[in-house]
Amino acid sequence: MSQKTIILKNNNRILLRHILKEDLDDIWDNYNEVIEEGIYQPSFTKVIDKFEKISWYNELVGYNNLCIVAEYSTSNHKTIVGQCTIHHDEWEASEHVGLLGIIISKSFRNLGLGCHLIEFAIEESKKNGKMKIVLGTLVTNTYAIHLYEKLGFRKIGIRQKQFYMKKKYIDELLMEKWVV
Numbered sequence: 078m079s080q081k082t083i084i085l086k087n088n089n090r091i092l093l094r095h096i097l098k099e100d101l102d103d104i105w106d107n108y109n110e111v112i113e114e115g116i117y118q119p120s121f122t123k124v125i126d127k128f129e130k131i132s133w134y135n136e137l138v139g140y141n142n143l144c145i146v147a148e149y150s151t152s153n154h155k156t157i158v159g160q161c162t163i164h165h166d167e168w169e170a171s172e173h174v175g176l177l178g179i180i181i182s183k184s185f186r187n188l189g190l191g192c193h194l195i196e197f198a199i200e201e202s203k204k205n206g207k208m209k210i211v212l213g214t215l216v217t218n219t220y221a222i223h224l225y226e227k228l229g230f231r232k233i234g235i236r237q238k239q240f241y242m243k244k245k246y247i248d249e250l251l252m253e254k255w256v257v
Contacts, residue, residue: 081197085188089149091158093197096137096144101130103157104146107180114183117218119240119247140165141205143175145198147190158182159190161198163207175207179221191224199256208257215240216248230254 080094096104109123124130137144147159159182163175177198181190199210214221216235226232230252239249 079201081193083189083193085185085190087188089185089188091190091193092148092150093145093194094148095201096134096146096160098131098134100146100157100160101134104144104160105130107157107160107182110183111180115243117215117221118180119215119242119249137162137164143198143202143205145194145201147181147185147194149185158185159194161194163198163202163210166211173206173208175202175205175210177210177212187220191221192228195224195228199254203256209253209255211251211253213239213249213251216250222250222252225252228254 078095080092083091083093085091105124108118109125111118112120112123115121124133136142142165143163145161146157149156149158159180161177161179163177165172166174166176177195179191179195181194199207202210210230212225212230213236214225216222231254232250233253234251236249236251238246240247
């Protein structure tokens, strides 16, 4: 399995690699941190149950989906500070399509990690025959939209009033990128 070391804007060294089962607690800590923020993820329930974490992992690897993690190491500790998944689409006729999702720990945002993480995940997904990557994001997530456009994703549509968060409706922006 491939891996890659990158240097962030703050000079922290990050290892990008494929997920391991022992990453689960860190991955779900990142997810729960984003849920607490209440502005980037259209979900309200934290994942704390070990069975739920393991079931997610087993489904991920069992269906040969991709999850690239960003590992930050200090002299005495390693932690996962971001992850990018590319799942198979649900239809057999669209096996060439990958569905992208990304989460980055709050303290590691705006340092270039998202760009590196997505680029590496896309390169790895090509090895599984992915030719097109699609994603959806809240129209209010301007940082993510800017990043996706910078990476060559193009806007293809809007699902109006797709989510109801904090007592208001929010549209979902759909984007895609051909990667062949």
